Amino acid sequence: MALLDELKADQLAARKLNDRLKASVLTTLIGEATQITTEEFKRGVTEVTDEKVAATVAKFLKNTKLTLDNLATERARLIEAGGDASKVDERTRAAEAELAILSSYGPKQMTESELREAINDFRAKNPGANVGMIMAHLKTSFGGQYDGKAASALAKA
Numbered sequence: 001m002a003l004l005d006e007l008k009a010d011q012l013a014a015r016k017l018n019d020r021l022k023a024s025v026l027t028t029l030i031g032e033a034t035q036i037t038t039e040e041f042k043r044g045v046t047e048v049t050d051e052k053v054a055a056t057v058a059k060f061l062k063n064t065k066l067t068l069d070n071l072a073t074e075r076a077r078l079i080e081a082g083g084d085a086s087k088v089d090e091r092t093r094a095a096e097a098e099l100a101i102l103s104s105y106g107p108k109q110m111t112e113s114e115l116r117e118a119i120n121d122f123r124a125k126n127p128g129a130n131v132g133m134i135m136a137h138l139k140t141s142f143g144g145q146y147d148g149k150a151a152s153a154l155a156k157a
Helices: 003-016 020-033 038-042 050-080 086-103 112-125 131-142 148-156
Strands: none
Touching: 003 020, 003 050, 020 050, 020 086, 050 086, 112 131, 112 148, 131 148
């Protein structure tokens, strides 16, 4: 089953179960993933591929993780100032639930050792490879399965 079809089926199931959070997250995800930009349309792209859906899931995962980081910072600031962090805690729980939903649709992420191994294998096959070549190889071979910052740091090492 295509990833988009799986999302739509799960969205319908969530609606039937009255799981508002999951239905809402999946509705937003489907909406974003199925948008075909004017530039894509001009190039002849008329259907949504699993790669595009996976890229959208990865984008949502990244944004949700950033939200959680920001909420943690805000909570620490509120606690230090003696404020009430209950609203931040509530939003954190919601973001964690969103993260759990999204994670079930995202590609398996490479561990740091798997990423290091992929980079070292590429370097062994391409002795003069620079950081740009390594990153391009990772993107084409493992797109969406690794943390870009960690990959860049390992490629520069």
